[in-house]
Amino acid sequence: MRRVAPACLVVYLAVVVGLLFTILHRNNGVFTYSLDDPYIHLALAENLVHGHYGINPGEPSSPSSSIVWPFLLTPTAAHPWNQYLPLAWNILFCGMAAWLIGRIVDRWPPPDASWLGRLAIATALMLVANLAGLTFIGMEHGLQVLLAIACAAGMIEALDGRPIPAWCLCAAVLGPMVRYENFALVAAVAVALWGQGRLRTAVTLVGASLVGPALFSLFLVSHGLPFMPTSVLVKAKAYSVAQDGLFAVLRNMYWETGVGTMREYAWWAQLILALLLVYLVLREKQRPRRFVLCGALLAALLQLAVGRVNWFHRYEVYALIFTALIASTVLVESTRLWRPLIFAGLLALGYPYAQALWQTPAAAGNIYQQQYQMHRFVADFYRGSVAVNDLGWVSYRRPAGVYVLDLWGLASPEASRQPDKDADWLDAITRAHGAGLAMIYPDWYEEGAPDDWDPLATMCITSPHISVAHPCMVFYSTGVGDKARLTAEIAAFARTLPPSVKITLGRDSTDEQQ
Secondary structure: OOOOHHHHHHHHHHHHHHHHHHHHHHOOOOOOOOOOOHHHHHHHHHHHOOOOOOOEOOEOOOOOOOOOHHHHOOOOOOOHHHHHHHHHHHHHHHHHHHHHHHHHHHOOOOOOOOHHHHHHHHHHHHHHOOHHHHHHHOOOHHHHHHHHHHHHHHHHHHHOOOOOOHHHHHHHHHHHHHOHHHHHHHHHHHHHHHHOOOHHHHHHHHHHHHHHHHHHHHHHHHOOOOOOOHHHHHHOOHHHHHHHOHHHHHHHHHHOOOOOOHHHHHHHHHHHHHHHHHHHHHHOOOHHHHHHHHHHHHHHHHHHHHOOOOOOOOOOHHHHHHHHHHHHHHHHHHOOOOHHHHHHHHHHHOHHHHHHHHHHHHHHHHHHHOHHHHHHHHHHHHOOOEEEOOOHHHHOOOOOOOOEEEOOOOOOHHHHOOOOOOHHHHHHHHHHOOOOEEEEOHHHOOOOOOOOOEEEEEEEEOOOOOOOOOOEEEEEEOOOOOHHHHHHHHHHHHOOOOOOEEEEEOHHHHHHHO
């Protein structure tokens, strides 16, 4: 039988090459990721090679939601081409994921099924996994999805009456070190092991998966940090439990992390898969197969209950592809469902990720137009301490001695614990850290900028904003800033901006932000 796995890899690589050239063309030859977050990990890796865990030297912080990802970026941290290492890792991991999806589909009955038909279904599954889109996000989600697919492949072995293989157990144990959400997959595999009568192995699996995160928590606490990464706590608004209540915080973990209607679409897609799994569990007669399906259902329910979604189609993908692979395999094997119907269903699940592919070059363009230009200003013109609410590019490859104050709190334990970031607090914290320049979205703060901050310019992108929170960012001279010097530096910087970026100088420029 002609295999589709190699063809899946070719399709994936072809899409990646096309997107890469489109990004470079759009950005005047400059490569950027489709989000600003990868540059946080790259900046952290720069300090890790010097034995420091944090963004600013001498100040421990935990801005990465992944335990292992920043360490994977350290081998080339001292080299100029280090910024491409996340891309290289993701091409490797997502390429492996594409090949593994092809291997799973190749094993579906009947063995003489059409090669083109199998390739079409495998391609639809690759779309559901958002492999090409995750590649250009530049974060740990490509590895997370690879591990999710490996866990699904191991549980599919159990559907065929074989023991869940050791490589599946290793993927499950490693998962939480990549993203904490992968504990849902640990639970799923443990349930499947239980169904095979391997309860001791299931308990060992759960225990082994806790070791790495527990040791990391001890490491954080030993450095005076919370036991969980600050980025996780801030994004979940954990510091707001006392003020807003637990229900509001749990709701925020889901409903306030998406963009547009795609967050609702992702939720409904996972719910439909969960309901399909309920149906498959109820009709299944064999205990081991039923437990595999119950494990997949548990993962789906955990993602629905507390999982984050969207923010450029990355948070929920691991659970969606995990459950889609198991459900599709059971449908093919036990119902002989018409394959074009399965293909159509997978295309419907993959709709948001088709949109992500289309938007990836424009999203990367947003990062080039806003965060990369902010980085250029700090690195090439200003070269002083700065306050920001988007940490990534500004913190990466900055001049020695430049302190980056993260007002949002991912890299600042002090800022992360501040529930009300009013004007007085903004003024006090920038003075305390000697940040003479602030580059922020003022409407992120209830009272806006302090009265003694002078707005010097507003920089806006001229294309639709996809991967940045706002199209316009305001330069302020803070209470400790040198207004005359900053004004001259911004004027010089303005002459170097690409045509896709508009900058308006002067106090009246803040009207652009409105």
